[in-house]
Amino acid sequence: MSYARTISVCRHVTGYPHATCRPAPRCPRPQPLPGLSHLTALCRDTKPAQPRRTLHTRTPTRTPTRAPTRTPTHYTACTHPIPMVSVKVPSTPAAFTEALAAYIIDQQDAALKRSNRFNVAISGGSLVSQLYEALVKDPRSAPKVHWAQWHIYFCDERLVPLNDPDSNYGAFKHHVLDPLLAHHENATPPILGPTCYAINESLVGLDENDRIADEYASLLPGAGFDLVLLGCGPDGHTCSLFPGERHAFLLEEQKRPVMWCPESPKPPADRITFTLPVLRAARALCFVAQGAGKRAVLQRILGGADGTAHDSADTPLPCARVNAECPHTTTWFLDTEAAGDIAARADM
Numbered sequence: 240m241s242y243a244r245t246i247s248v249c250r251h252v253t254g255y256p257h258a259t260c261r262p263a264p265r266c267p268r269p270q271p272l273p274g275l276s277h278l279t280a281l282c283r284d285t286k287p288a289q290p291r292r293t294l295h296t297r298t299p300t301r302t303p304t305r306a307p308t309r310t311p312t313h314y315t316a317c318t319h320p321i322p323m324v325s326v327k328v329p330s331t332p333a334a335f336t337e338a339l340a341a342y343i344i345d346q347q348d349a350a351l352k353r354s355n356r357f358n359v360a361i362s363g364g365s366l367v368s369q370l371y372e373a374l375v376k377d378p379r380s381a382p383k384v385h386w387a388q389w390h391i392y393f394c395d396e397r398l399v400p401l402n403d404p405d406s407n408y409g410a411f412k413h414h415v416l417d418p419l420l421a422h423h424e425n426a427t428p429p430i431l432g433p434t435c436y437a438i439n440e441s442l443v444g445l446d447e448n449d450r451i452a453d454e455y456a457s458l459l460p461g462a463g464f465d466l467v468l469l470g471c472g473p474d475g476h477t478c479s480l481f482p483g484e485r486h487a488f489l490l491e492e493q494k495r496p497v498m499w500c501p502e503s504p505k506p507p508a509d510r511i512t513f514t515l516p517v518l519r520a521a522r523a524l525c526f527v528a529q530g531a532g533k534r535a536v537l538q539r540i541l542g543g544a545d546g547t548a549h550d551s552a553d554t555p556l557p558c559a560r561v562n563a564e565c566p567h568t569t570t571w572f573l574d575t576e577a578a579g580d581i582a583a584r585a586d587m
């Protein structure tokens with residue numbers, strides 16, 4: 240038995256409230272894509288930022304607001320100015336878990352003041368086990384998570400069956416949903432789990448990858464995301480937005496919220512991914528990067544101790560593009576290994 244309700248493209252709820260997680264059956268007819276016009280409308284004022292070559296200081300605190308008119312500022316003058324994003328480098332693993340949990344719960348609480356649901360998108364990779372630590376295992380944070388009101392989407396998904404070890408949904412189920420169920424197994428009255436939105440697995444392997452992306456786009460919340468949790472690959476990719484010419488079309492997309500990413504340089508080759516309009520429309524974006532293997536790319540994206548970035552101004556890495564286009568809503572959580580000398584100028 241699994242803990243979450245899983246919804247796929249036809250909006251079938253495949254279990255309530257504790258029923259088995261499984262994808263919805265194949266949709267009998269194509270669905271309209273309500274998410275597209277909405278996101279286009281939301282993003283009217285969010286054209287890519289034009290870097291300015293001025294010297295600024297960061298404001299000490301930021302209050303993320305709904306799709307603000309973005310006038311990016313930067314805290315250094317260099318060939319590739321770094322947008323003013325918040326960077327947190329908690330000093331120990333325990334402090335990292337605590338700070339990340341507090342940040343996510345703050346976003347949850349703010350969302351639940353606005354409505355009765357928390358629309359959150361999560362990434363795969365190393366983030367998932369950190370979510371387990373912060374939201375399931377930590378005894379101080381776990382009781383504050385209102386899972387029943389969480390509507391969970393995936394920033395990118397590998398086009399494999401949901402029970403494949405490469406599936407981002409599968410990883411989240413394995414690392415978070417299943418342990419969560421085990422934690423709550425004997426709760427009286429029963430505690431409801433989150434609602435998860437998976438790809439239409441029945442289309443995987445049928446040469447229908449654009450359709451998988453479009454159908455997933457149709458599921459996205461009309462009000463946009465309250466929080467998007469992002470990873471940062473050692474090559475600077477986020478979601479399945481990869482650096483380089485081959486995948487530049489994904490980074491440049493301004494309308495479709497979800498697209499097929501073919502020939503991913505990181506296996507598996509076929510994926511779907513959120514595009515930048517979805518990230519720009521979100522209330523809050525949170526990158527999580529840990530380990531020394533990320534240090535070099537973070538220097539390129541966030542700069543070194545003096546705030547000097549080493550990324551090329553012409554072809555910024557995907558994570559740097561997110562910083563540039565969403566400067567007021569983006570927060571980075573780095574561990575000390577990943578941060579290196581960035582820690583010297585972090586907010587925490």
Ligand SMILES: O=C1O[C@H](COP(=O)(O)O)[C@@H](O)[C@H](O)[C@H]1O
Nearest residue numbers: 362363364365366470471472478
């Ligand atoms: O392939 C992917 O990689 C990125 C980064 O993963 P990480 O293990 O280096 O943290 C991840 O954010 C994305 O969702 C995933 O599909």
